[in-house]
Amino acid sequence: MRICVLGAGVVGVATAYYLAGDGHEVTVVDGAAAAGLETSFANGGQLSYSYVAPLADPSVIPKLPTWLIRADSPLRFVPRVEPQQWWWLLRFLRACTLHASREATIQLLALGFYSRALVHTIVREEKIAFDYVRNGKLVLYRSAQGLQGAKRQMAFQATLGAEQEALSGAACLDIEPALAPLAGVLAGGIYTPSEDAGDCHKFTRALAGIAESRGVVFRYGTRAISLITQGRRIAALRTDRGEIEADAFVVAAGIGSLEILRAVGIRAPLYPINGYSLTLPVGPQHKPPRISITDTHNKVVYAPLGDRLRIAGMADVTGLSSGPDPKRLALLTRQARETFPEGGDYANAATWFGRRPATPTSKPVLGATAYGNLWLNIGQGSLGFTLACGSAKLVVDAIAGRPPAISPAGFAWPAR
Ligand SMILES: Cc1cc2nc3c(=O)[nH]c(=O)nc-3n(C[C@H](O)[C@H](O)[C@H](O)COP(=O)(O)OP(=O)(O)OC[C@H]3O[C@@H](n4cnc5c(N)ncnc54)[C@H](O)[C@@H]3O)c2cc1C
Numbered sequence: 001m002r003i004c005v006l007g008a009g010v011v012g013v014a015t016a017y018y019l020a021g022d023g024h025e026v027t028v029v030d031g032a033a034a035a036g037l038e039t040s041f042a043n044g045g046q047l048s049y050s051y052v053a054p055l056a057d058p059s060v061i062p063k064l065p066t067w068l069i070r071a072d073s074p075l076r077f078v079p080r081v082e083p084q085q086w087w088w089l090l091r092f093l094r095a096c097t098l099h100a101s102r103e104a105t106i107q108l109l110a111l112g113f114y115s116r117a118l119v120h121t122i123v124r125e126e127k128i129a130f131d132y133v134r135n136g137k138l139v140l141y142r143s144a145q146g147l148q149g150a151k152r153q154m155a156f157q158a159t160l161g162a163e164q165e166a167l168s169g170a171a172c173l174d175i176e177p178a179l180a181p182l183a184g185v186l187a188g189g190i191y192t193p194s195e196d197a198g199d200c201h202k203f204t205r206a207l208a209g210i211a212e213s214r215g216v217v218f219r220y221g222t223r224a225i226s227l228i229t230q231g232r233r234i235a236a237l238r239t240d241r242g243e244i245e246a247d248a249f250v251v252a253a254g255i256g257s258l259e260i261l262r263a264v265g266i267r268a269p270l271y272p273i274n275g276y277s278l279t280l281p282v283g284p285q286h287k288p289p290r291i292s293i294t295d296t297h298n299k300v301v302y303a304p305l306g307d308r309l310r311i312a313g314m315a316d317v318t319g320l321s322s323g324p325d326p327k328r329l330a331l332l333t334r335q336a337r338e339t340f341p342e343g344g345d346y347a348n349a350a351t352w353f354g355r356r357p358a359t360p361t362s363k364p365v366l367g368a369t370a371y372g373n374l375w376l377n378i379g380q381g382s383l384g385f386t387l388a389c390g391s392a393k394l395v396v397d398a399i400a401g402r403p404p405a406i407s408p409a410g411f412a413w414p415a416r
Contacts, residue, residue, distance in 0.1 A: 046386065365379045
């Protein structure tokens with residue numbers, strides 16, 4: 001089949017890679033000059049297959065006033081006169097039940113574990129270089145209450161096959177000596193040895209290169225304008241460089257999917273959650289963490305990427321077209337300096353702003369639509385690098401009519 005994939009972020013590129021493996025004639029369209037230049041560019045680098053629990057959870061309800069009022073809260077909400085924001089928020093609140101949160105955790109963990117197996121296969125078979133490490137992840141808690149809640153989640157996840165271990169504050173320092181500046185502050189942590197890290201941009205570029213060598217055509221610098229419908233089918237994609245006809249279309253355009261889909265009557269459950277990252281050069285004089293770290297107090301993640309340290313954080317629900325806020329970046333920098341003062345060369349940090357394509361349930365939307373030949377691969381939110389391979393394989397299996405390796409039911413459109 002001739003298949004047109006819209007979007008060359010990590011999700012669209014993984015889709016094209018698996019489609020090429022099935023022998024399809026694939027064209028990928030992206031407005032940027034190369035693959036992986038939008039949200040897949042400088043994210044946290046975490047392949048955190050066991051940390052996929054949704055943001056929507058009963059415990060967030062009491063925190064909402066803080067998100068509204070405090071400018072230094074790691075999560076920030078600024079109300080806008082935007083129907084999509086309120087529509088999204090209502091669905092988010094509806095998902096804040098124990099039942100919904102547990103259901104989503106079960107489905108996302110299955111997708112996370114499936115993605116882990118697929119990433120490992122790619123690493124083994126394709127030999128791509130993306131500063132990949134199987135270094136494990138330590139999630140830190142500064143309060144006894146926070147640690148207790150994490151232990152409950154760990155016990156639940158153990159019933160689903162996650163292998164994690166609770167550590168005391170002192171044991172956290174033993175496992176990661178670079179945490180010395182936090183001695184005395186830590187209540188403890190949850191350690192997951194099976195987590196990986198890597199550079200999402202390098203991964204996306206390398207996988208796009210492999211897909212290209214297998215016949216995939218990448219049309220960069222090509223802005224998609226609309227899908228042209230013919231009854232309940234899509235006939236072509238209209239772009240600023242002409243129309244592209246195909247037998248099937250996959251929308252994987254990150255937050256850009258919202259507009260493209262709206263024009264054909266599909267309301268995607270997407271809203272941007274903005275965040276920032278810093279990338280520090282690391283020299284022999286620095287003391288970066290060796291394993292991936294999540295500091296839950298500030299909601300900041302740290303990943304060693306070769307001779308760099310990637311630091312990412314902030315989750316800002318501040319508007320469909322909101323841009324970077326220098327105060328939030330300054331806050332992230334201050335928090336990172338306090339946690340790892342010698343983690344790297346802060347004076348020469350590269351800074352970045354990105355927009356997570358988030359759904360209210362934190363679950364991506366994968367698979368068929370009401371149009372017979374239009375498929376979705378959207379909404380990976382804060383876990384797009386982690387979930388890209390599993391999401392793409394599920395969509396490609398659905399297009400092929402092949403039985404999937406895990407149940408895709410929880411990810412179907414329209415999203416519940
Ligand atoms: C601060 C931050 C930290 C993060 N940390 C992590 C992490 O540690 N681990 C993890 O798993 N995930 C993380 N994420 C999430 C992850 O980066 C995203 O989920 C992922 O990059 C989304 O990939 P995507 O391919 O869907 O979107 P994108 O990478 O945004 O790709 C979409 C592509 O579509 C193109 N496009 C859009 N509209 C159009 C159009 N009309 N015409 C043509 N092209 C179009 C864009 O140019 C873009 O290339 C983080 C995100 C942020 C912001």
